[in-house]
Amino acid sequence: MLNFKVNEERCIRCGKCITDCPPMCISMQEGDFPVIQDENRCLRCQHCLAVCPTGAISILDLDPDNSIELKYELPTAHSMETLIKGRRSVRKYKKKALETKTITKLLETAWHAPTGTNAQAVLFTATTTAEATEELRKEIYSKLGKLLTDSDFDENDMRFKYLQMAYGAYTNHDVDVILRGAPHILIASAPKTIPLPKEDCIIALTTFDLLAQSMGVGTLWDGMLKWCVDDFFPELAHKLGVPEDHEIGYSMVFGHPSIQYRRTVQRAATEMNLVNRF
Numbered sequence: 021m022l023n024f025k026v027n028e029e030r031c032i033r034c035g036k037c038i039t040d041c042p043p044m045c046i047s048m049q050e051g052d053f054p055v056i057q058d059e060n061r062c063l064r065c066q067h068c069l070a071v072c073p074t075g076a077i078s079i080l081d082l083d084p085d086n087s088i089e090l091k092y093e094l095p096t097a098h099s100m101e102t103l104i105k106g107r108r109s110v111r112k113y114k115k116k117a118l119e120t121k122t123i124t125k126l127l128e129t130a131w132h133a134p135t136g137t138n139a140q141a142v143l144f145t146a147t148t149t150a151e152a153t154e155e156l157r158k159e160i161y162s163k164l165g166k167l168l169t170d171s172d173f174d175e176n177d178m179r180f181k182y183l184q185m186a187y188g189a190y191t192n193h194d195v196d197v198i199l200r201g202a203p204h205i206l207i208a209s210a211p212k213t214i215p216l217p218k219e220d221c222i223i224a225l226t227t228f229d230l231l232a233q234s235m236g237v238g239t240l241w242d243g244m245l246k247w248c249v250d251d252f253f254p255e256l257a258h259k260l261g262v263p264e265d266h267e268i269g270y271s272m273v274f275g276h277p278s279i280q281y282r283r284t285v286q287r288a289a290t291e292m293n294l295v296n297r298f
């Protein structure tokens with residue numbers, strides 16, 4: 021049940037909810053208020069609630085007055101540019117964990133990222149204590165030691181070259197190249213059965229990345245962790261609570277950075293293919 025409701029005192033019958041509805045399932049008879057005839061077509065995207073200029077629409081039992089007003093709250097283009105250009109891959113972390121409420125706030129907000137067909141099925145799996153991450157770290161390197169000595173691995177598989185290097189750094193120099201000594205890991209996964217599990221996870225993590233860095237939390241996209249928990253030791257992902265029927269989209273580490281970047285980097289010229297006639 022969608023519980024699509026129109027506050028008749030607020031509704032000005034402007035029709036914006038009708039024209040913006042992606043599956044075009046809202047209609048209005050002359051002199052009447054908007055209705056949804058076929059609930060099955062609704063994507064549950066809440067565009068009707070979001071676009072209504074008077075806050076007259078409620079759907080899924082949601083009160084439009086509980087939404088954030090956009091007029092005053094958007095960051096400027098300049099602050100977004102600084103964030104996008106100024107975010108850095110952080111490879112040095114303080115040991116101290118973030119407060120759990122900071123982590124849940126970050127995840128709750130990042131979970132608002134768009135998903136294909138509005139599936140909203142991404143699962144964030146995060147360690148919330150430095151101790152849990154430390155246990156995971158130990159298990160990863162212990163399993164890696166066995167993998168590298170036991171396996172007949174393909175010399176040309178670059179994953180092994182990197183993991184061999186990481187294992188050497190950990191055992192010989194106590195340097196953790198895989199998790200970079202971070203106090204938290206984050207895995208985004210989604211059911212294999214939804215239309216776009218991989219894409220949904222990557223978009224959710226990208227959103228998390230930018231939001232975290234806007235709050236001074238360091239992040240790193242972590243391909244080596246992904247190889248470990250997805251390709252070589254999936255039992256670790258399951259032990260962390262990633263369901264067996266999920267596809268792992270990607271993984272990251274995060275925490276308080278113990279390094280500070282002072283300015284943006286300067287990338288090469290953007291590759292743009294601007295088409296003005298077709």
Ligand SMILES: Cc1cc2nc3c(=O)[nH]c(=O)nc-3n(C[C@H](O)[C@H](O)[C@H](O)COP(=O)(O)O)c2cc1C
Pocket residue numbers: 107108109110111240241242243244245
């Ligand atoms: C998909 C992806 C996987 C990555 N995996 C790793 C990794 O395993 N270890 C690491 O140190 N950095 C990793 N990085 C970080 C990149 O090396 C980094 O983004 C790049 O060097 C640019 O630096 P910047 O993010 O500070 O701009 C990864 C980045 C991406 C996007």
